[in-house]
Amino acid sequence: xLYSEQGLGDMIQMIRYLPWVKEQGAKIILECRPPLKRLxxxxxxxxxxxxxxxxxxxxDEQASLxxxxxxxxxxxxxxxxxxxxxxxxxxxxxxxxxxxxxxKVGLAWQGNTEHPNNYLRSCLFSDLLPLFNCDNVCFHSLxxxxxxxxxxxxQQTPIQVFNPNCDDFLDTAHIIRQLDLVITVDTxxxxxxxxxxxxxxxxxxxxxxxxxxxxxxxxxxxxxxRLFRQTQPGDWxxxxxxxxxxLVSIQN
Numbered sequence: 001x002l003y004s005e006q007g008l009g010d011m012i013q014m015i016r017y018l019p020w021v022k023e024q025g026a027k028i029i030l031e032c033r034p035p036l037k038r039l040x041x042x043x044x045x046x047x048x049x050x051x052x053x054x055x056x057x058x059x060d061e062q063a064s065l066x067x068x069x070x071x072x073x074x075x076x077x078x079x080x081x082x083x084x085x086x087x088x089x090x091x092x093x094x095x096x097x098x099x100x101x102x103x104k105v106g107l108a109w110q111g112n113t114e115h116p117n118n119y120l121r122s123c124l125f126s127d128l129l130p131l132f133n134c135d136n137v138c139f140h141s142l143x144x145x146x147x148x149x150x151x152x153x154x155q156q157t158p159i160q161v162f163n164p165n166c167d168d169f170l171d172t173a174h175i176i177r178q179l180d181l182v183i184t185v186d187t188x189x190x191x192x193x194x195x196x197x198x199x200x201x202x203x204x205x206x207x208x209x210x211x212x213x214x215x216x217x218x219x220x221x222x223x224x225x226r227l228f229r230q231t232q233p234g235d236w237x238x239x240x241x242x243x244x245x246x247l248v249s250i251q252n
Contacts, residue, residue, distance in 0.1 A: 001059035001063075002029070003030075003064055003065070004031070004032060004065045007115065009186075009189075009191040009192075010191075011033070011040075012169075012188060013221065014065035014066055015040065015065065016082050016083045016195075017080065018045040018083060020068070020080065021045075021068070022045050028046050028047055028048075029047060031050050031051070031056065032051060032052075034051045035168040036169050037168070038168055038170040042170070043086070044086075079221060081223075082221075084197070087174065090177070091171075094171060094174045097160065101136050102137070103247070103250075104137075104138050104179045104180050105180065106182040106183070106189075106193070107139055107141055108142040108182070109122060109128055110123075110185070111186065111187035113145070120205045121187070121208070122187075123185060125149075125153050127240060129157070130240045131240060132158060133244065136251060137247060139159040140159065140160045140179065141159050142189050169188070169192060176196055176198055177198070181198070182199070183200075183201045184202060185202070185203045185204075186209055186212070190225075199224050200222065200225050200226070201225075201226045201228060202225060203228050204229045205230050205234075206231070207233070212227055217229075
């Protein structure tokens with residue numbers, strides 16, 4: 001029985017170890033949070049999925065997903081590739097509106113509000129406003145929960161809001177698969193997008209999480225990730241200026 005004692009993004013990141021667990025001769029029971037159940041059900045390595053609200057079936061051994069890198073003696077050179085999800089056909093109600101823009105870019109600027117460091121890793125929607133000066137870019141909101149202030153500002157920008165049709169991470173995966181790029185703070189959206197193989201630019205605060213290491217602009221966990229780091233605590237202005245420049249560069 002594999003379970004997650006940490007966040008949604010941690011589960012998405014560490015689900016890549018399922019093949020290694022299978023190689024040890026295991027039949028896998030996976031306990032996950034409800035928003036991930038349908039997404040993880042697309043993986044072939046799992047015998048049974050239960051949520052935290054459901055009764056666990058009998059099992060012989062247990063481990064947390066976040067312990068699997070240690071149990072498998074993972075080093076920087078042996079990190080397994082992300083495990084691809086086999087997504088079903090795209091539902092009609094999740095098809096993005098057509099756009100003549102050169103790039104379709106998803107944005108997420110807030111993590112889980114229950115995370116103790118969410119105030120550090122998240123930015124304000126207003127911090128993203130310089131990005132809307134880029135030509136030939138159609139922006140789509142990937143933010144599930146919106147504050148009243150965000151809603152008012154969203155109405156004054158050209159960003160597309162499609163969230164009412166997204167019930168869980170499988171729906172969000174369907175949205176991301178239609179995009180060219182995802183720009184997000186360090187939250188579950190970053191792990192989902194990168195696991196799907198989508199170019200993913202992650203906006204990191206000054207004292208960021210251990211998995212993004214130190215000073216790197218890339219990640220050994222995901223080949224499609226590019227990291228944009230604060231050089232001073234709270235300085236999202238410089239980060240957005242770099243992202244804006246990068247958006248212009250990839251169109252030239």
